[in-house]
Amino acid sequence: MKTIINGVKISLRAEWFDKDLLDFLREDLDLTGAKRGCGIGVCGTCVILINELPVQACKKTVADIVDMTVLTIEGMSNKDDPLHPLQQAFIDAGAIQCGFCTPGMVLTAHAFLLKNNCPSREEIRKAIKGNLCRCTGYQQIVDAIEEAARHYRK
Amino acid sequence: MSKLKAKAWRNDATAKVTGRAKYTDDLKFVDMLHAVPKYTDHVHAKITGIDTSVAENCEGVVCVITAKDIPGQVYWGQIQKDYPMLAQEKIRTHGDVVALVVAATREQAIVAAGKVVVDVEKLPAVFNPKEAMHPDAPLVHEDKGTNIVVHHRVRRGDMKDGFEAADFILDEKFNTQFIEHAYMEPESAVCNPRPDGVMEVYGSMQHPFSTRRFTAAILGVPLSEVEVITVPMGGGFGGKDDTAAIVCARTALAAQITGRPVKMTYDREWSIRESYKRHPYVIQYKMGVSKDGRITAVQTSMVTDAGAYCSVTPWVTWRSTVQCCGPYKVDHVHADVYGVHTNNVFTGAMRGFGSPQVNFAIEQLVEMAAEKVGMDPIAFRRKNMLRQGDTTVTGQVLDTHTVSLDQVLSNVMNEIDYVQKLKRCTYGMSDSDEEYGIGLALSYRGMSLGAEGVDFCSAIVNVQADGSILLETGIHENGQGSESVMILVLAEALGVKKERIRYRRPSTSTIPDSGTTVASRGTLMGSGAVTKAVDQLKAVFAEGLAETLECGESDIQFKDEKILSTSNNKWISFEEGVSILFSRQMYPFAMGVFKAPRVSWNEENGQGDAYFTWVYGCQAVEVTVNKKTKKVKIINAVASHDIGKAVNPPMLLGQIYGGMAMGLGYGLSEEVVIEQGVIQNTNFHKYKILRATDVPEMTGIIVENHDPRSPIGAKGIGEPALEITAPAAANAVKRALGIRSHSIPIKVKEMLNKEV
Ligand code: FES
Ligand code: FES
Numbered sequence: 089m090k091t092i093i094n095g096v097k098i099s100l101r102a103e104w105f106d107k108d109l110l111d112f113l114r115e116d117l118d119l120t121g122a123k124r125g126c127g128i129g130v131c132g133t134c135v136i137l138i139n140e141l142p143v144q145a146c147k148k149t150v151a152d153i154v155d156m157t158v159l160t161i162e163g164m165s166n167k168d169d170p171l172h173p174l175q176q177a178f179i180d181a182g183a184i185q186c187g188f189c190t191p192g193m194v195l196t197a198h199a200f201l202l203k204n205n206c207p208s209r210e211e212i213r214k215a216i217k218g219n220l221c222r223c224t225g226y227q228q229i230v231d232a233i234e235e236a237a238r239h240y241r242k
Numbered sequence: 243m244s245k246l247k248a249k250a251w252r253n254d255a256t257a258k259v260t261g262r263a264k265y266t267d268d269l270k271f272v273d274m275l276h277a278v279p280k281y282t283d284h285v286h287a288k289i290t291g292i293d294t295s296v297a298e299n300c301e302g303v304v305c306v307i308t309a310k311d312i313p314g315q316v317y318w319g320q321i322q323k324d325y326p327m328l329a330q331e332k333i334r335t336h337g338d339v340v341a342l343v344v345a346a347t348r349e350q351a352i353v354a355a356g357k358v359v360v361d362v363e364k365l366p367a368v369f370n371p372k373e374a375m376h377p378d379a380p381l382v383h384e385d386k387g388t389n390i391v392v393h394h395r396v397r398r399g400d401m402k403d404g405f406e407a408a409d410f411i412l413d414e415k416f417n418t419q420f421i422e423h424a425y426m427e428p429e430s431a432v433c434n435p436r437p438d439g440v441m442e443v444y445g446s447m448q449h450p451f452s453t454r455r456f457t458a459a460i461l462g463v464p465l466s467e468v469e470v471i472t473v474p475m476g477g478g479f480g481g482k483d484d485t486a487a488i489v490c491a492r493t494a495l496a497a498q499i500t501g502r503p504v505k506m507t508y509d510r511e512w513s514i515r516e517s518y519k520r521h522p523y524v525i526q527y528k529m530g531v532s533k534d535g536r537i538t539a540v541q542t543s544m545v546t547d548a549g550a551y552c553s554v555t556p557w558v559t560w561r562s563t564v565q566c567c568g569p570y571k572v573d574h575v576h577a578d579v580y581g582v583h584t585n586n587v588f589t590g591a592m593r594g595f596g597s598p599q600v601n602f603a604i605e606q607l608v609e610m611a612a613e614k615v616g617m618d619p620i621a622f623r624r625k626n627m628l629r630q631g632d633t634t635v636t637g638q639v640l641d642t643h644t645v646s647l648d649q650v651l652s653n654v655m656n657e658i659d660y661v662q663k664l665k666r667c668t669y670g671m672s673d674s675d676e677e678y679g680i681g682l683a684l685s686y687r688g689m690s691l692g693a694e695g696v697d698f699c700s701a702i703v704n705v706q707a708d709g710s711i712l713l714e715t716g717i718h719e720n721g722q723g724s725e726s727v728m729i730l731v732l733a734e735a736l737g738v739k740k741e742r743i744r745y746r747r748p749s750t751s752t753i754p755d756s757g758t759t760v761a762s763r764g765t766l767m768g769s770g771a772v773t774k775a776v777d778q779l780k781a782v783f784a785e786g787l788a789e790t791l792e793c794g795e796s797d798i799q800f801k802d803e804k805i806l807s808t809s810n811n812k813w814i815s816f817e818e819g820v821s822i823l824f825s826r827q828m829y830p831f832a833m834g835v836f837k838a839p840r841v842s843w844n845e846e847n848g849q850g851d852a853y854f855t856w857v858y859g860c861q862a863v864e865v866t867v868n869k870k871t872k873k874v875k876i877i878n879a880v881a882s883h884d885i886g887k888a889v890n891p892p893m894l895l896g897q898i899y900g901g902m903a904m905g906l907g908y909g910l911s912e913e914v915v916i917e918q919g920v921i922q923n924t925n926f927h928k929y930k931i932l933r934a935t936d937v938p939e940m941t942g943i944i945v946e947n948h949d950p951r952s953p954i955g956a957k958g959i960g961e962p963a964l965e966i967t968a969p970a971a972a973n974a975v976k977r978a979l980g981i982r983s984h985s986i987p988i989k990v991k992e993m994l995n996k997e998v
Contacts (some may be wrong), residue, residue, distance in 0.1 A: 120268035121261020123476070125426045126510045130926045133426055161261030175259040182250030182892035185723065185900065187258030188426040188476030194259060213934040220926060222424050222477050225903030226934040228250075228896055 091153040093117065094163025100154060109152060110134045110145035113160060121161035121191040125220065132219030135192035136160045142199045142218075161191035164198070173239035174198055174232070181232035185223035193219045197233045205240035207233070250892035252726040253745055254474065254719070263474045266430035266446045271503035274432070275304055276348040277496040279512060280341040280355045285919030286367035286380065286585045287333045289340065289360060297343055297357040302350030304500055306358060307342040311499060314462025318491075320452060320484065322391075322552035324383055325588075327460045327491055333362065334382050335550035335585050336920050337516035344496045344504060369919055371547040371582035372524070382550055382583040389583040391548045392556040394563040396577040396848030398635055404539025404574025408530025410614045416527070416603035417985035420547075420914035421520035423592055424931045427476020428513040429486050431493035434503040436469075440751075441494050443470045447486035448478035448720050450748065451755040456487040457494045468494070469751040478720045479904070480591035484553050485517040514924040518590035519914055521546040521558055521581075523599035527607055530574075535617045537608075537626050539574040540567050540635075544600070548581040549588030555581035558589070561688070562596030564852040567635045568604035569647055569686035570626040575635045577848065585919045593901070594965045597687060598908060602986055605683035605969035610982070619973075620655070623684060624648065637849040640856065644947035646884040650860040651684060653882035653943045658862045670980030675870045681973025682862035683966035688853025689957050690766055690838055697838035699756040701771035702746075703732065703779055705830035709817035711738070714746040716756020717768035723893040724768060730889050731769045731954060735776040737800035738816055765889060765956050766855075767836055773953035775834025782830055786823045790814065839951055855951050859883040859962045861902065863970040864938075867978040872990040874910055874975060876938045879967070884945035886957035891944065894959055898942035901963020907932045909968030913987050 089100045093113075104112065113119040113136070122145050125133035129147040136145050137159040138152070165172045171179070174194060184190050193216060200207070200215035207215070212233045213226070221229060257263035294306035309316050309330035319325045329338040341358050345351035368374045368382070374389040382389055405411065431445040441461060447453045450470040457468045470490070475482065489506060496504040508516075523546045530539040544562055548555040559581045566577040579596075612622035627647045633639050655661065660680065668677045690697055701715040713732055719725045725745040733740040746752075756767070783805060784795035791798060791814070793807035800806075806813035814822075823830050843850035864878040881898050888894050911930045915922040923929040948955030968986055975990070976982045983993055 114268075118270075119261075120264065123265070123427065124267070125428070125476075126926050128510075128925055128927060131426065165260060171256065171259065178259050179252075179255040180249040182252075182896045184252065184255050184258050185893075185896060186426065186475060186477040186720070187254070187263055188265065190258050191261045209939070213937075216934045218933075220424075220426060220931060220933065222426050222479070222904070222931060223900045224896055225899030225901070225940060226937050227899040227940050228892070230934065 089154050091156055091158060093158040094160060100150060105149060105151035107150045108146065109148040109150055112150050113145060119160050119162050123188055123191065125188065132192045132196060133189055135195050135219065137195050137199050140199055140202060142196045159195065161195060164194065174201065174236040177232040177236035181228045181235060183224060183229040183232040189219055189221040193221065193229060201233065201237055201240040205237050207237060209234060248892055251890070252723045252893065253729055254725065258474065265427060265474050265476055266432055266444050267507045269432045269444055269473070271432065271434055274503040274505055275344050275346060275496070275500055276351050277342045277344045277493055277504050277506040278348065278351040278355050279339040280343060280358045281337070281515065282333055282340055282360045282362065284333045284362055284364065285336045286365045287362035288365060289329060289331055289333060289362055291361040292340060293359040294341060296359070297354040300350065300354035300357060302346040303354045304344045304346070307344065307496060307499060308340065312460055312495060315459040318456055318459045319552055320554055321556055325484065325488065325551045327488060327495070335587055337587055339516070342492055342496055344500060367585040367919055369584050369586055371545050371584055374582045374584045375580065382585060391552050391581040391583055392559055394560055394579045394845070394848060396563055396566060396575050396635055398637065398849065399574030401539055401541060401574055401576050405530045407532060407538040409533040410531045412527070412529045412531070412607065412611055412614060414527050414607055414610065415984060416525045416606070418523045418599040418602055419986060420522045420589070420916060421592060421908060421912055422514055422914050422929055423479045423481030423517070424929065425477030425479060425481055428508040428510050429489040429517065430507040431490040432503065432505045433490070433494040433497035435497045435501055439467060441468045441498060443468060443490050443494055444473050445470065445486060445490040446475050446482060447490055448475060448482040448718055449487065450718060450750045452483060453487040453490045454750045456491040460491040460495050461498055469749055472718060472748045475720060479593040481517060483591055510926070511924040514929065515921055518549070518553055518588045520592040521555070521589040521596065521599065525599065525603045527603060529607060529611055531611045531615055533615065535612070535615045535622050535625050537570055537572050537611065540572050541576045542566055544579045546581050547586055547589060548583050549586045550583060551588040553588055553590035555589065558591065558596040560596070562600050563848055564636055564688060565597050565600055568601060568608065569628050569684055569858070570608070571628055571632050572635055586916055587921060593904065594961045597685070598905070598965045598968060601683060601685050601965050602969045602972065605966065606972055606982060609973055623651070627684065628686060636852050638851045642951055643855050643949045644884070646858045646945055646947055647684060647686065649945055650858050650882040650884055653945065654682060654860040654862045654880050657941055657943060658864070658878065658880045660862060663864065667977035669977060675868050677867045677869060677978035679867070679974040679976065679978030680862060680864045681970050681977060682860060683969035683973065684860050685962065685966045686856050686858050687962050687965065689855045689857060690853065697767070698835060699767035699771045700754045700833055700835050701728070701768065701775045702753055702833045703775045703831070705779070705820055707820065707824050709742065709820045711743045712746045713743050714748050714753050715768045715771055716753050723890060724765065726893065727765050727889045728768050728772055731772045732776065735773055736779070738803055766952050766958050767838065769889065769956055770836030770953045771834045773834065774836050775832045778832035778834060779830060782828060782832065783819060783823065786826050786828045787819055790822055836953065855949050855957060857884055857957045857962050859966060861966045861970045863967065863974045865971060865974040865978055867975060867990055869994070872994065874988065874990060876906055876971065878938050879906070880941045881963065882943035882945060883959055883962050884947050885959045886949040886952055887946050887955040888944050889956055894944060895942045897959045898963045899940050901960070902940055902967045903932050903937045905964040905967025906937065906971060909971040909986050909988060911987055
């Protein structure tokens with residue numbers, strides 16, 4: 089049994105299946121970009137993409153990623169490559185303060201823009217409704233996603 | 243719709259947006275253990291015994307630590323040393339921790355914590371601060387002899403004269419609630435006992451020096467043997483001081499006892515249960531107003547719940563005292579502000595400190611007064627607001643900076659088209675289910691600590707032999723972007739590119755204690771210290787380069803990466819200048835210290851120059867209220883703040899937006915519900931902070947009246963941005979429904995029921 093995480097194939101053992109997926113990513117794979125803000129699926133800081141859909145890792149187990157393709161924030165851009173345009177837009181728009189919500193926010197927005205590359209601000213707000221941010225008041229996050237959308241149109 | 247204007251810049255953005263930034267819980271050490279806290283079900287009880295034997299034998303458990311294992315101080319605190327690191331003889335509140343369980347894994351520690359048995363004798367508890375003030379009330383701290391933590395006063399003018407001059411008298415009561423900071427990152431600490439005998443502390447905390455004091459105290463070691471190292475922090479908002487420091491201190495204790503690195507990361511539920519909250523207030527106002535719309539007198543009494551521990555209640559209440567009449571001129575004032583212990587969760591610093599509560603009340607009260615007199619509320623404000631050279635209620639003359647209330651008020655009114663929109667307000671008479679209202683609020687705010695405490699800050703600029711620059715300051719990066727601000731200030735002052743500058747990861751062992759990064763003092767104090775350091779650095783350069791540039795020391799200037807002489811136009815590159823200094827055995831190194839100008843305070847009559855400077859702000863909010871669903875929808879929000887000088891405008895706007903969103907939550911949705919001392923909503927499904935769909939598009943208008951008392955003219959924004967949003971929303975709801983809420987969060991259902 090296997091999964092693909094950030095483009096890398098990983099074999100999974102059956103005894104891991106019940107493990108909390110967020111713990112598995114953070115503790116076993118050292119992918120600490122996904123954060124634990126609430127642990128009950130209501131804050132979005134742990135969001136990752138499974139087959140391009142945003143998912144709260146804290147609500148899933150390892151069994152949920154068998155034969156799936158997983159993207160975490162670490163897989164959005166390679167170390168020496170330029171940032172993904174969405175990430176750059178977050179920086180340029182001032183959408184980052186403490187940054188704790190940022191990985192989940194970026195991935196949620198990425199999944200959304202893959203489906204809707206010409207969204208209204210209202211639609212953007214709805215898309216990130218599951219991601220809490222206590223610092224920014226969301227405005228510059230919406231700005232960033234709106235600005236990044238054009239890169240998804242290409 | 244807001245368009246991307248200037249691109250934002252911050253030094254830590256790439257690390258954060260790629261997930262590479264390492265927050266405390268992301269850190270790992272070889273051989274690391276995990277600790278968890280043990281709570282009890284009690285709110286007030288005498289501890290008669292703690293049995294750890296079963297827990298100690300659980301799988302993976304290394305030790306169970308109780309108060310008797312603490313080598314240093316059991317009790318500590320910033321003002322009064324009344325907070326037990328681990329509860330010893332008594333439980334005073336539901337968040338008290340009686341033991342730490344240390345195990346190989348966090349799960350094992352959690353299982354074992356359930357096996358620690360605590361025997362108690364229950365004690366009568368008190369949850370209402372007014373009842374707690376009664377001499378017969380149960381004492382939360384017997385040794386204090388009273389539950390009253392603090393009583394501040396203002397005595398100004400003559401109340402008899404003041405009320406005699408009034409044609410109308412208003413008597414109104416307002417209530418505000420407990421609020422959770424809701425930083426997205428719960429408390430976490432990792433402590434590493436280093437071979438050199440120093441305890442290394444990494445923590446999600448906003449005050450490294452306070453954390454060091456807590457940690458050294460519990461360990462019973464000198465300050466030099468604890469090194470607190472700053473890592474990215476997932477939000478603080480004033481909330482990562484005491485509790486966060488205590489979590490670090492306890493983790494250090496576990497590391498000291500086991501001799502191994504220990505991590506302790508809080509669940510959200512533990513965080514909300516144990517961490518301190520915003521002070522809830524009961525505020526009574528009596529205001530005298532003359533027929534022509536002058537406020538003649540204000541008498542006020544405010545009582546707030548300090549909860550079980552003192553924390554910074556004396557300081558929070560002091561700010562309420564100083565700003566007890568809002569930004570208005572009142573000659574006759576009598577104010578009493580009390581902080582009182584109960585067995586509720588303790589209360590402490592939160593963005594805004596003691597002003598959001600007062601502003602919520604006073605900014606509604608002035609509108610009620612205007613109504614009584616039959617005057618337009620804006621005209622009423624303009625008539626009474628503080629202007630250049632006026633004297634505040636504590637006797638401070640505002641003549642050292644620009645008093646810009648009128649300016650920020652006009653900005654907001656113009657931007658939101660206030661006068662026109664006022665005509666559209668429905669006052670509960672709408673034909674449809676939807677009512678509409680607009681409201682605004684005004685404030686002034688004393689900057690930095692004021693007479694609360696010793697206020698100074700340091701910065702170190704260390705230019706390397708190749709011309710690259712290391713900068714550190716005593717200001718803490720709370721997520722607000724303070725490091726970026728300091729880099730920009732240094733780059734501008736030294737005439738170099740910001741790319742030359744690296745912010746050095748601060749540690750308590752490398753820079754002098756610069757106080758807490760609170761009270762919106764980061765930019766003001768930090769930029770002051772950087773400027774002082776640059777002045778000294780320039781003197782070093784001038785001394786070392788005057789000969790090379792064949793000019794006098796005072797002719798030397800720094801511009802566009804060059805060091806040049808104004809007398810003969812000779813110049814050398816910054817790098818060349820640096821290497822000449824090194825060749826002359828001179829270090830281009832400086833430590834700058836900025837000391838806040840003197841302030842004064844007389845606790846007897848509440849008179850004095852409370853703060854060395856002030857900022858001014860105005861915010862307006864538009865709402866619709868649906869009578870059927872009872873829901874308030876915020877449809878627009880505009881703010882204008884005079885912050886002296888904007889160093890990093892996009893980040894400054896981010897502070898304004900974030901502050902307004904938090905302020906709207908304060909006014910409309912947030913409330914920590916406490917029943918018999920037990921918090922009922924300990925996670926975000928029940929504690930409602932605003933989501934992206936709840937927040938409107940916002941506009942921020944920055945006013946820059948440079949402040950002569952700030953070395954670069956800049957002041958602060960963190961707190962002003964939040965402190966008037968709730969009253970603006972309350973005034974808007976009033977104009978939508980025709981009725982007023984005297985308490986927050988505003989509950990439309992209850993308001994309408996009361997009416998019927
Ligand atoms: S930690 Fe998973 S949604 Fe909050
Ligand atoms: S940036 Fe801090 S929570 Fe979003």
